[in-house]
Amino acid sequence: MASSTSLDLTRTYLDLQADGKVAEIPVSETFWQDLMSGGVRIEGRMVMAAEMTADMRHWEMHPAGDEVLVLMNGRAIVVLEEPDGPRQIEVSAGEVVIVPRGCWHRIKVVEPGKMVFMTAGDGTENKPFEDAV
Numbered sequence: 001m002a003s004s005t006s007l008d009l010t011r012t013y014l015d016l017q018a019d020g021k022v023a024e025i026p027v028s029e030t031f032w033q034d035l036m037s038g039g040v041r042i043e044g045r046m047v048m049a050a051e052m053t054a055d056m057r058h059w060e061m062h063p064a065g066d067e068v069l070v071l072m073n074g075r076a077i078v079v080l081e082e083p084d085g086p087r088q089i090e091v092s093a094g095e096v097v098i099v100p101r102g103c104w105h106r107i108k109v110v111e112p113g114k115m116v117f118m119t120a121g122d123g124t125e126n127k128p129f130e131d132a133v
Contacts, residue, residue: 009049009116016118017044035121046121051114052076056106058126065120067099074113079106 007014007024013031015023023043025031034040045065052074059081069078073093080087081104089097093113099105106129107115 009047010051010114013046013048015042015044015046036124036126042121044120046119047116048119049114049116051112052107052109053112055108056129058129059104059106061102061104061125061127062099062120062123063102063125064122066101067105067120068118069097069099069107070116070118071095071097072114072116074115075110076113076115077108077110079108081105 011027013025013027015025017023025040025042025046027048028034031040035042049072069091071091071093075093076091078089078091078097078099080089080099088108090110091097101120104127
């Protein structure tokens, strides 16, 4: 059951379930590992936020649905891996990018800020980014 208090989306993620309920997901140090291994299940769409201070060091892909990225502040570049090569979409505060289902993508930080992610997280995959430092 969801609380009726304010939450920090960087510490407690939300699961927007198909039946209209919202479940809170406490975030631990092993959350992402648990999610990838199936130890944590997202029933609907996961909503979370992250402070974006450095480029993503990996690519990710969501086979269960499109992902909505909302940049709250700062500036970033969302890189989509497409058949003709990578496409870069520059994003400023208040703007939204929709990443298509099954599209490998990563985020480059131009100016640090906070981003909200709405993801059909089931089955999310990651792969290394070769040029990551």
